[in-house]
Amino acid sequence: MDKLDVSIVNMRSFVRVAERGNLSAVARELGLGQSTISRHLQELEDAIGVPLLSRTTRRVTLTTEGSLYYANCVQILRLIEQAGDEARGTRGAASGTIRISCTAAFGILHITRLVFAFQDRYPDIAIDLNLTDERIDLVREGVDIALRLAPLTDSSMKLRALGHSHRLLVAAPGYLAGRGTPRVPQDLLGHDGIRMPNVAGSDVLALMSGDGQRHEVPFSGRFRTNHGLAVREAVLAGRGIAAAHAWLVDDLITEGRLTVLLPDYRLPSVPLSMLIVPERAGIARVRLVIEDLAAAIVSLPGIRPEP
Numbered sequence: 001m002d003k004l005d006v007s008i009v010n011m012r013s014f015v016r017v018a019e020r021g022n023l024s025a026v027a028r029e030l031g032l033g034q035s036t037i038s039r040h041l042q043e044l045e046d047a048i049g050v051p052l053l054s055r056t057t058r059r060v061t062l063t064t065e066g067s068l069y070y071a072n073c074v075q076i077l078r079l080i081e082q083a084g085d086e087a088r089g090t091r092g093a094a095s096g097t098i099r100i101s102c103t104a105a106f107g108i109l110h111i112t113r114l115v116f117a118f119q120d121r122y123p124d125i126a127i128d129l130n131l132t133d134e135r136i137d138l139v140r141e142g143v144d145i146a147l148r149l150a151p152l153t154d155s156s157m158k159l160r161a162l163g164h165s166h167r168l169l170v171a172a173p174g175y176l177a178g179r180g181t182p183r184v185p186q187d188l189l190g191h192d193g194i195r196m197p198n199v200a201g202s203d204v205l206a207l208m209s210g211d212g213q214r215h216e217v218p219f220s221g222r223f224r225t226n227h228g229l230a231v232r233e234a235v236l237a238g239r240g241i242a243a244a245h246a247w248l249v250d251d252l253i254t255e256g257r258l259t260v261l262l263p264d265y266r267l268p269s270v271p272l273s274m275l276i277v278p279e280r281a282g283i284a285r286v287r288l289v290i291e292d293l294a295a296a297i298v299s300l301p302g303i304r305p306e307p
Helices: 006-021 023-030 034-048 064-089 104-122 172-180 185-190 229-238 247-252 285-296
Strands: 053-055 061-063 097-103 125-131 145-149 160-163 167-171 193-195 204-211 212-217 241-245 259-261 270-276 303-305
Touching: 006 023, 006 053, 006 061, 061 064, 061 303, 064 285, 097 104, 097 285, 104 125, 104 145, 104 229, 104 247, 125 285, 145 285, 160 285, 167 172, 167 247, 172 259, 185 204, 185 212, 193 229, 193 303, 229 241, 229 247, 241 247, 247 285, 270 285
Parallel strands: 097 125, 097 145, 193 241
Antiparallel strands: 053 061, 145 270, 160 270, 160 303, 167 241, 167 259, 204 212
């Protein structure tokens, strides 16, 4: 193969293998056979004339030459995609696929609806929505943007602060009828708490009174879960008291199925942010969904926009 004869398809396969470190995972992602991915890589190395990848039985890693080539490939593929966007933009039609990652419960209850509205406005744009409460490597997983409810420190991504998510103490009326309604923070000591052990500090409730006094109360109970929707079901079923995001239970409060406790005290709010893969930020369809979601999310229950 001529050293100038490098196909874009082979380059894309190489970039995703470099990012994921696994041929079979990339084959599944691209809908191709693993042998096809292997052929793409071999053809690319033959064309370049140097080994780009080091292969073991467990993982594929970049060689020194491969690392340099990978960085250039990312820029080339981004320019190709932007060129296509600009050409299609002359017809006013945005198209292609956007990959979004989002906290599971937030995604199910709210982001799916916002995505549907976005696609109604841009019918040629496909959305892959990945719902997980685990921290993932956005580049490795091929994600364009991620919505996260937590303090973030990943300096390799572009970060757009959207606001803070307000939290409430809630319980079902039936539970309160049998166990009593807490009037001050110390009353919580005699109650069952519905806790998420995967959330740091969930074993202590920190409540702030109107006069600035901080009250810390141990928080535990017989039911723990790592999923927000399970918290919603548990509190609704009368299993105890939950410290829940307003967007998780707002409808149940409005319907009278849950009661807000200690309304004169505040729980710490949680930062809501959008992480954007820098190499994807300039793509037209990604810019569209960033602005669309950012504008819509701040109108959701309990979301206080950044000043």
